[in-house]
Amino acid sequence: MKIRGYRIEIGEIESTLRRCHGVGQAAVVVREDQPAVRQLVGYVVPDTGGTSLDVSAIRDQLAGWLPDYMVPSVVMEVGVLPLTTNGKLDAEALPKPGDVPRADMVVAENDAEQQIMDLFAEVLGIGEVSATDSFFALGGDSITAIQLVNRARSKGVALKANEVFAHPNPRDLARDAKSIDLCESNNEDIEFISVSEKHHIQSDFNKPSDILPLTPLQQGLLFHSLLGQDEERAPYVSQLVLELGGGLDIERIERAYSRLIERHEALRVRFSHRESGEPIQVVLSSDAPVFIAHDESERNDIWSQVREREGVAFDLENSPLIECHVYPIMGGGSFLVLRMHHLILDGWSMPLLLDDLLSLYSGDSRPVSSEVRLRDFYEWLARSGSENSVSTWTGVLGDTVEPTLVAPEAGPDRPHLHVSQSFDLGSALTREVERLARDLSTTVNSVLESSWGDGSRRTNRI
Template sequence: MHLPVHMVPSVVVVLGALPLTANGKLDRKALPEPEFGGGRQYVAPADPVEGIIAGVFAEVLGVEQVSVTDGFFELGGNSLLATRVVARINDELDSDVDIRALFEAQSVRGLAERTEQATSAGKRLPLVRREHDGPVPIAPAQRRMWEMNQSDTESAQWIIPLALRLEGELDPIAMGLALRDVIERHEPLRTVYPNTSDGPVQDVIPMSEVDVELGRAVVADHEDVMELVTDFCSRGFDVTTDLPVRAVLFEIGPKDHMLAVAMHHVSADGSSAAPLARDVMLAYHARLQGEKPAWSPLPVRYRDYAVWEHELLGTMADETSLMFSEAEFWRSALADLPAPPELPEDYPRPEFPSMRGDGFIFEVSRDLHGRIHELAHHQGVTPFMVLQAALSLVLARWANSEEFTTTTPAAGRPDRDLGDLVGMFVKHLPMRVKVDSQQTFAALVQDVQSYAVAAFAHVALPLDWITDVVRTTTPEAGQPISRIGFSFQNLDSAEIQLSGLKISGNSVDLGTTHVDLNFIVAERHDDAGKKDGMVVRVIYAVDLFKASTVEKLIKRYVQLLESVVVDPDLVVGDIELD
C-alpha cells in the first residue's frame, strides 16, 4: 500500500497498549510525546522541478530551507498564500496546476508529481503590459466596491486604514516625496472611477495633475493619536472624482511619528498593504539620499490585469468560457441553498442597517493552538478547515439549522506578476457546510476539506456575481448567500529598521462592518517561529448584537475546539456546549 506524503508518519512509537478514556475511546492526552531525534529531517530536491517548488515555498513562506517532504500548510501556509504559490509555480514551470493539487498533494514532492503532469505550454492567456487608448473598464472585483461607494460616499465602510509608527529621526519632506513616488508607481492610487454609458471605468490621472500631498499635524499631549488616525481614515471618498488615497503624518514627539494612510477598497485590498508599506519605505530611503527610488518597473499594471481578466472570463453566453464553467460549478455547489439562517439576535434587524460595528477579542492558548495543528496534520487537512468546521457547527447549532454558509477571502492574484501590485484583487468564496448530527467531527472536517478544495479551485467570480447566479431564479432571490464572514490569518507584525527609524504597524478600527458577524482567527508565533497561541476577533453589527452575546458565542467556539482536539471522533450531536 502506498500513502500520500502527508500521511506518512514522521516517527513511529511502539506502545504496549493504547491509553483509553472512561468511555473506551483513545485518550490522546495520555499518549507519550514522540522523540524526533533532533528535529525534522531535510530531504534535498531530486530534480529541478522539486527544486523550483521548494524555492517557491521558501520564498512565499519566508523560511530558509524546505525539504521535499515538507507540506505547504505544515510550514505555515494558508489559503490566501496558496493562490500566490500556485501562480508562481505555474509561471516558473509553464504548467497549469490548480490550487486543488496543492491542497491534495501538500508536500513539495507530491506537488512536483502533479505539476509534471500539468504542463501547459501555450495554453494560458498571458498577462502582459498593453497600450491603453483612454480609460478601461473596472475589474470584476471592483464593481461592488464602486456600487457601495456610490450608495454612500461619506461611509467609512470600505476604507482600508494603514497606520505605521515611526520612531527615530524622520525627515518629513523626504517622506512626502516618497508618498508621491509610490502613488506614481501604483496606478490605482491615482485613478478615478467615473460612470459612463458603458458602466464605470478606470481613468488614471497623470502624475502632473495629482495633488495628493502628505499632510502634517502635531499631536498635543492630551490627544490620543490613534483617535486622530481613526478620525482621519474614516472620512469618505467619492471615487468618481476623488483620488482613492490620502495620508497624514502625526508628530507625537521630535522622534516619534505616526503615518496614517487611508485607501478606498475599490483601489486596494488587504494584501496591498505589504507592497505599499515596503515601497513607501524604499522610496523614503532613496529620498534621504537626494535620489529618486531606483526600483525596477512593475511588469504589469492594474489596468493590464483588468482587461486581461475580462478576456480570461469571457461571457456567460459562451458555453466554452471560463465564466460559464465557473457559474455552473457554483450553481451545483450551492444548489437549493436556503436563505441565511436567522441567528438569535439581541435586537430586531433594522430595515436600514447603520453598518456600525464593534469588536470582541478572545485569546486562545498556545497549547490549543498546537493541538489544532496536530489534529489538522492527523486528518490530512489544513488548520483553516478544522477551524471552519468548528465554527460552522457552532453557528448551525446556535441557529438551529442543519447547515451553515459563511464567506472566506481568497487572494485572487492568479499570476506571479500581480504579487507586488497595489490593487483590488480579493474574492470571497461561499463556504457551505452541512451538519449531520450523527457524524463525527472528524467526518465533518473531511466534508469541509472536500468542499473547500473544490471551492478554492473556482475563485474567478466575485461573490456578488456568484450571488446573482445562485439566487436569480430561486425563491430566495434577493437574499445574500451569507451574512457571516470567516478568515484565518497570521498575526505576526514584524518591526523594520530603516534609515534610523524603527517602523511598526498599528491596527486601526473604523467601527464599521458589512456583515452581521465577521470571525477573524489569527495565529501568533514567537521569535523562534513556534506556535504562540491564537487570537479570535469577532466584529459584530451593533444593530443586532450585544457584546455579551458575542463573548458567549466565542467561548462556545473555543470550548468546542478544546473538545474535538482531544477526541475528533466525538459525534457532533453529542457535543455539549455551555
C-alpha cells in the first residue's frame, strides 16, 4: 500500500498504536472519502479501564515512533471495532473522520479562523478541523499546501506557502492572513511576454496550453544541458529501471502511459527561447507519447540496450522529455524503463509518478489527482520573491567576483572520476533523522543534503 508515494506498512502502524497508553485494540485503514485524496485513519478502542482516550496525545506518541508519512492523519476513538461474519475487520462500517464528535475539538474564535478551518477541510477532504490542528498532521504536504494557498486566494485570503509551513494551524495562520481584492489578485498571473510574441510561440507549438518562464534551478539545468548536449553522456538524463515478474499486458501499459502524459502538464513541456534569448517552457495541449515495446531478448542483451541509451540526449525543443520502454525477458518477465530529463522531473516525483502509472494500468479511471497546475507553482514562486535568496548567497559568496571552479585543480585534460559509496545509517539514527526533519517541517533529503554540505565545509574538501 502506498500513500503520497511512500510504501505504508499497515500492520506496523497498528502494532505501534496498540503500544500507546490506554489503547486496547487498534485498526488502521486507508480512506478515500474524497476522490483522489487518500489518508490514513487510525481507530482505537480503550482498554478494560474504559476511560476516554486522548487521541491528540496518541498522535504525538506515534510521531515519536514512526516516520511522518506513517502517522495517521486522524486517530478516532470508537467503542468497538466492527467485524464481518468471517471475523475480519469491517472497514466499511467504521465511521468517517468528522462523523464522531472529537473530544479535543477547539472551535474558531473569529471568522478568519473559521474560513481557514473550512479551507483545510475542503483541500484535505476531511469532515472536521480544529482551530489548533496542524495542516500537515491532518495529511497535508507541500503539494496540498500550494493547493491551499491557491484555494485561499480564490476566496479572497492572501496566504503564502512558507506561512503554512511556519504556522500550520488555523489559529496561528489566521493572524498572518490578509484579505485581498479578488479582481486585483486575478491580475497577478505571470505575463512576461508581449501579445505578438505569444502569438508567434503559439503558432510554432500548435496552440500550447501555456507558456511559462523557468525557475532559477531550471535555468541552470538548461544551460548545462545545452552546453553538454554533444558529450558522450548527456547531463541530467536519467533512467528508472523496473523488473516486473509475470506477464505484462503491453497494450494496457501503453494506454496507461498515454493517460499519464495526459494527466500531468510537466510531462508535456518543451524548452525554447524568446526573441531576446530568454529561455521559456511551453506546455503542449496534447502530446504523442514515446512508448516503445522492444523484441523479447536475453537479460544481458537487454541490459546492454538499456545502458546504451542511458546517456542519449533529448531534443529539448522538439521531442518529449520522457520515454517509456518495455523489454520482454526471454523466459518470462519484463523490464519497464522510464527515460527522462531532470528539467521536468526530480527524484522525489518519481514514486508519485510510478504509483500513478501502475494505478492507471490497474484500471484507475479517476481524473488528475492534483489540482495544481504548473502555472500555480510558478505564480506562487513569483509571489514569493527572491530577495532573501539573493541576500543569503551574497553573504555566502562574500568577495567572490568571478566564476570559481568547484575543484580548481581539475584541468580540462584530467579524467572525471565518479565514485559511489553506500552505507547504512542504522534504524536508530534513521529515526533521529526523520524526527529532525519532522521537527523542522522539511524533508529527510533536505536534512541529509544540509549535513553533507556542512560536513564538506568543515573538512574543506569541497
